[in-house]
Amino acid sequence: MTAPRPTPPSGGRVEMIHGAGGKAMAELIASIFAPALANPYLAQGNDQAALPIPAGGRLVFSTDGAVVSPLFFPGGDIGKLAVNGTVNDLAMAGATPLYLSTSFIIEEGFPLADLDRIARSIGAAARAAGVAVVTGDTKVVERGKADGLFIATAGIGVVPAGLELSGDRARPGDRVILSGSVGDHGVAILSQRENLSFATDLESDCAALVPLVAAMVAAAGPALRLMRDPTRGGLAATLNELARQSGVGMALEEAAIPVKPAVSAVCELLGLDPLTIANEGKLVAVVAPEAAETLLAAMRAHPLGAAAAIVGTVVEDPRRLVRMRTAFGGERIVDWLAGEQLPRIC
Amino acid sequence: MTAPRPTPPSGGRVEMIHGAGGKAMAELIASIFAPALANPYLAQGNDQAALPIPAGGRLVFSTDGAVVSPLFFPGGDIGKLAVNGTVNDLAMAGATPLYLSTSFIIEEGFPLADLDRIARSIGAAARAAGVAVVTGDTKVVERGKADGLFIATAGIGVVPAGLELSGDRARPGDRVILSGSVGDHGVAILSQRENLSFATDLESDCAALVPLVAAMVAAAGPALRLMRDPTRGGLAATLNELARQSGVGMALEEAAIPVKPAVSAVCELLGLDPLTIANEGKLVAVVAPEAAETLLAAMRAHPLGAAAAIVGTVVEDPRRLVRMRTAFGGERIVDWLAGEQLPRIC
Ligand SMILES: Nc1ncnc2c1ncn2[C@@H]1O[C@H](COP(=O)(O)OP(=O)(O)OP(=O)(O)O)[C@@H](O)[C@H]1O
Ligand SMILES: Nc1ncnc2c1ncn2[C@@H]1O[C@H](COP(=O)(O)OP(=O)(O)OP(=O)(O)O)[C@@H](O)[C@H]1O
Ligand SMILES: [Mg+2]
Ligand SMILES: [Mg+2]
Ligand SMILES: [Mg+2]
Ligand SMILES: [Mg+2]
Ligand SMILES: [Mg+2]
Ligand SMILES: [Mg+2]
Numbered sequence: 262m263t264a265p266r267p268t269p270p271s272g273g274r275v276e277m278i279h280g281a282g283g284k285a286m287a288e289l290i291a292s293i294f295a296p297a298l299a300n301p302y303l304a305q306g307n308d309q310a311a312l313p314i315p316a317g318g319r320l321v322f323s324t325d326g327a328v329v330s331p332l333f334f335p336g337g338d339i340g341k342l343a344v345n346g347t348v349n350d351l352a353m354a355g356a357t358p359l360y361l362s363t364s365f366i367i368e369e370g371f372p373l374a375d376l377d378r379i380a381r382s383i384g385a386a387a388r389a390a391g392v393a394v395v396t397g398d399t400k401v402v403e404r405g406k407a408d409g410l411f412i413a414t415a416g417i418g419v420v421p422a423g424l425e426l427s428g429d430r431a432r433p434g435d436r437v438i439l440s441g442s443v444g445d446h447g448v449a450i451l452s453q454r455e456n457l458s459f460a461t462d463l464e465s466d467c468a469a470l471v472p473l474v475a476a477m478v479a480a481a482g483p484a485l486r487l488m489r490d491p492t493r494g495g496l497a498a499t500l501n502e503l504a505r506q507s508g509v510g511m512a513l514e515e516a517a518i519p520v521k522p523a524v525s526a527v528c529e530l531l532g533l534d535p536l537t538i539a540n541e542g543k544l545v546a547v548v549a550p551e552a553a554e555t556l557l558a559a560m561r562a563h564p565l566g567a568a569a570a571i572v573g574t575v576v577e578d579p580r581r582l583v584r585m586r587t588a589f590g591g592e593r594i595v596d597w598l599a600g601e602q603l604p605r606i607c
Numbered sequence: 608m609t610a611p612r613p614t615p616p617s618g619g620r621v622e623m624i625h626g627a628g629g630k631a632m633a634e635l636i637a638s639i640f641a642p643a644l645a646n647p648y649l650a651q652g653n654d655q656a657a658l659p660i661p662a663g664g665r666l667v668f669s670t671d672g673a674v675v676s677p678l679f680f681p682g683g684d685i686g687k688l689a690v691n692g693t694v695n696d697l698a699m700a701g702a703t704p705l706y707l708s709t710s711f712i713i714e715e716g717f718p719l720a721d722l723d724r725i726a727r728s729i730g731a732a733a734r735a736a737g738v739a740v741v742t743g744d745t746k747v748v749e750r751g752k753a754d755g756l757f758i759a760t761a762g763i764g765v766v767p768a769g770l771e772l773s774g775d776r777a778r779p780g781d782r783v784i785l786s787g788s789v790g791d792h793g794v795a796i797l798s799q800r801e802n803l804s805f806a807t808d809l810e811s812d813c814a815a816l817v818p819l820v821a822a823m824v825a826a827a828g829p830a831l832r833l834m835r836d837p838t839r840g841g842l843a844a845t846l847n848e849l850a851r852q853s854g855v856g857m858a859l860e861e862a863a864i865p866v867k868p869a870v871s872a873v874c875e876l877l878g879l880d881p882l883t884i885a886n887e888g889k890l891v892a893v894v895a896p897e898a899a900e901t902l903l904a905a906m907r908a909h910p911l912g913a914a915a916a917i918v919g920t921v922v923e924d925p926r927r928l929v930r931m932r933t934a935f936g937g938e939r940i941v942d943w944l945a946g947e948q949l950p951r952i953c
Contacts (some may be wrong), residue, residue, distance in 0.1 A: 275800040277950045280839075281839060281840065281944055281950070282838065282839025282840030282841075282844050282885070282944065283839075283840045283844050283883075283943045283944030283945060283951065284943055284944070284945055285945075286839075286840075287646045287848075305773070306774060306775075306852055307699070307700065307774050307835075308669060308695075308696040308700075308774055308835060308836065309667040309668060309696050309697050309699065309700050309702070309764070310667065310668045310669070310701050311665045311666060311667050311700060311766065311773075312665060312666040312667070313665065313666070314660065314661065314663065314664075314665065314666055314765075315660065315666075316876070317660065318660075319657045319658060319659065319660060320657070320658040320659070320660055320661075320763070321655040321656065321657050321658070322655060322658060322706055322741060322742055322763060323654060323655035323656070323708065323742050324708035324709070324710045324742055324743060324744050324759075325710065325759060326711070326712050326745075326746045326759065328712060328746045328748050332866045349654075350654040351654050351655050353654045353655065354653065354654075354655050354657060356655070360668055361762045362669065362670035363670070363712070364642030364670045364671065364672040364759035364761070365672070365713070366672050366674060366759070376712040384835070395668060396668055396669050396670055397670065398671045398672050398759070399948070400672045402674050402754060402757075402950070402951060403754075403950060403951070405751070406753065407752065407753055407754070408748060408749075408752040408753070409758075411712050411748075411753075411757065412758035413670075413672065413710035413712070413744070413761075415670060415708045415710070415759075415761030416797035417666070417668060417763060419660075420657065427653055427657075428652060428653050429652075447755050450762060488654075489654060490654065491784045492628065493626075493627060493628025493629075493632075494627060494629045494632075494876065495628075495794050498628050498629055502633075505729030506652055518928070537629075539628070550720050568855070597629045597630055598627055598628065598630070599629060599630055599631075603627065604623045604626065604627070604747070604748070604749060605663060605748060605749070
């Protein structure tokens with residue numbers, strides 16, 4: 262970082278000049294971002310971070326924009342979400358996430374104290390996930406031209422040689438394992454927005470899945486076909502994507518899918534299906550049948566997979582449908598979100 | 608990409624459902640982004656792109672958010688700008704840019720035809736720069752919560768072993784070379800906004816500097832100390848950053864700095880200093896004195912450096928000032944942008 266004396270971010274607000282590329286921007290970066298994210302790569306102070314070439318089989322690269330509203334919610338904030346969103350998309354390939362970039366788009370008038378809190382949350386989430394935020398960008402747009410703050414992160418990870426996880430690898434007979442309860446993130450955000458006081462204990466599940474993934478890869482080896490995090494569109498969208506990509510169908514057991522009582526209650530009240538609600542700290546794995554119990558045991562032994570369950574089976578189906586035996590013994594097709602909209606929960 | 612039948616983007620507008628993670632989003636990606644960006648990595652259709660590990664000395668990683676207004680301007684658009692911004696930050700390390708990510712934040716109601724045009728502009732700019740857009744993200748925010756469209760890109764490049772360019776390497780006696788005229792980008796945008804009809808011939812200089820950089824590295828070898836693109840804050844901010852980072856001063860010759868007549872005219876009218884205006888296709892290089900003429904000749908032989916000029920010298924200065932001998936023979940200190948603000952030109 263190239264900036265002069267840092268000034269503490271008390272009381273002030275972000276102004277247009279903070280995005281103009283001059284002294285005020287350098288001071289903002291030096292006083293808020295640099296200390297929160299501190300690492301030797303960011304400290305190089307050039308237009309790009311120079312990094313050692315990682316040893317392994319492949320690089321992986323991913324990006325996610327975070328536009329959640331409100332910016333602070335039970336269990337997290339936009340900064341934590343922006344880190345874990347990209348970290349998890351890397352981890353789903355079995356990768357070790359290494360480096361992140363952050364692009365801030367800030368509305369004029371945004372409180373510096375909130376920016377500081379969010380920057381520190383990014384730093385903490387990055388440390389927890391074992392990644393370094395090595396480069397960034399800061400833009401400011403006029404009042405009314407954004408909704409407080411948007412953050413786009415991108416990330417680089419490395420996959421060990423020989424590990425091949427991809428959405429096209431599900432085969433009939435494989436088991437579908439879910440790492441825990443669905444709907445927590447989306448419902449936690451919605452409850453805040455709708456002021457549903459009875460759901461105040463509910464927290465977003467926002468978390469980095471890196472250590473759970475490491476345990477899973479170690480336990481299942483090549484029997485692990487693929488992993489995916491059911492974020493926007495929820496479990497329903499993710500399973501439909503995977504069915505299409507692998508050219509298979511899925512047969513689910515509703516009774517096996519963990520849903521917290523508060524999530525069920527809010528969904529009933531608002532007329533939502535928990536299977537279409539976003540999660541930010543869950544994953545779906547598809548595994549060869551002979552390794553399913555071993556994998557499940559390894560997942561349950563980890564805090565991030567304590568409530569893991571086998572929720573279904575991959576089946577042959579030229580129509581690539583996701584079907585579910587309901588708790589009442591009937592059957593329904595689990596389609597991906599069509600009419601419904603749950604904007605701005607991630 | 609996992610989406611069903613692409614639908615052509617005629618007439619319609621982006622709706623909230625296009626960001627909800629379901630079928631509508633998959634169709635938007637399949638009909639607009641996938642064809643515009645087509646490459647085998649993006650086509651993997653997973654949550655991350657898997658890439659071969661590049662051979663070389665170091666990885667470089669950078670990000671830039673594009674928030675320019677208007678979205679289309681003489682010489683480019685937000686898509687071209689978003690690609691070249693990140694590509695150039697990689698190139699300034701002497702890197703070959705390889706892969707880009709794109710994160711779209713779209714305002715509800717945005718015309719699909721404009722989105723399509725911008726996606727195709729991104730594809731064209733990426734091909735021109737020799738990079739592949741391998742992964743992306745698409746979010747939609749409610750009407751009034753963004754200004755049409757914001758795009759954040761991140762990029763990965765590779766630097767050959769042995770090539771060390773960094774902002775802290777300028778030494779007293781080194782020459783400062785500028786690749787061409789300053790102020791074109793910012794003034795082109797401002798002229799649009801202020802409706803300055805006499806400046807309608809002026810175009811943004813938005814371009815990928817990759818081939819110019821390759822010619823420069825080949826010509827100057829280890830005598831090349833550093834490169835930087837004078838974007839926000841203009842030449843003034845970049846030289847002050849470099850002076851601070853290297854612990855030196857700079858002595859400039861105003862008469863040597865190329866400024867187009869239309870740029871001078873607009874700056875005079877609006878009371879702006881061309882040295883503080885953003886450029887999007889220019890670079891500053893610092894080079895050991897014995898290689899300066901060789902490097903200059905190599906730059907001038909390339910279309911992107913046809914108007915290159917030696918504009919100053921690195922000097923000892925404990926105060927790290929950038930001083931300029933003016934065209935009238937006086938001297939002034941070139942400070943970086945303080946009070947001025949030119950919002951949303953990049
Ligand atoms: N939000 C942020 N968090 C961490 N580092 C940041 C952030 N914003 C900028 N930086 C760092 O500050 C330095 C200057 O960034 P800046 O965006 O000015 O560079 P640039 O991309 O070359 O310029 P421009 O964005 O005008 O093209 C870089 O090292 C960058 O990584
Ligand atoms: N604007 C875009 N341009 C190119 N590809 C895109 C774009 N948006 C999304 N994609 C691609 O579409 C696929 C699905 O993206 P999506 O964002 O839904 O995945 P995700 O990050 O796992 O989900 P979420 O964003 O809800 O966490 C990915 O392969 C992604 O690279
Ligand atoms: Mg994601
Ligand atoms: Mg994902
Ligand atoms: Mg930048
Ligand atoms: Mg830049
Ligand atoms: Mg730059
Ligand atoms: Mg995404």
